[in-house]
Amino acid sequence: MQSSKKWFRLSVVSFFISSFTILFMPYGSFETDSGTLLAYFLAIVFWLFFILGFIFLIPVSKRRKSDKRYRRRSSFALLRFFSNRPAGVFDILLILGAATLIISLFFIRTLPGWVTLAATFTTVLSLEMHGLFNGRNYEYLNNMFGK
Secondary structure: OHHHHHHHHHHHHHHHHHHHHHHHHHHOOOOOHHHHHHHHHHHHHHHHHHHHHHHOOHHHHHHHHHOOOOOOOOOOHHHOOOOOHHHHHHHHHHHHHHHHHHHHHHHOOOOOHHHHHHHHHHHHHHHHHHHHHOOHHHHHHHHHHOO
8 A cells, every 4th residue: 555655646746846847948949058958858757757647657557456445436637626635736736837827928018028937837736636536536535545
């Protein structure tokens, strides 16, 4: 069981690292050699950790599917909101981040760039965490083995 929790935590960390690269993207530029290198590095890190986040969930999913004691209680994670405390926190952040992003991109274009950047980071991170903490794997780990 501990290994399933470990894999789930690795997935959370991977998605965080993937999202965190967004904060450095303004420093990457294809107009300078050093900026180009940074832009490619950030893209590689983003996608590498994004994919690793899903790969780290595979052992948890396999264990959940093979455990006969577990009965699926949840629907598709992207359609569920506020199913538990961590999910609620990230669901609120998702709503706030998405609203700020929409406002800064379409309505108030004079907001500082860091606001749009922070909203992008918050939206991407909270969307990933929304899927994790509203999902069946977290439900399985939480209900079958406690926190």
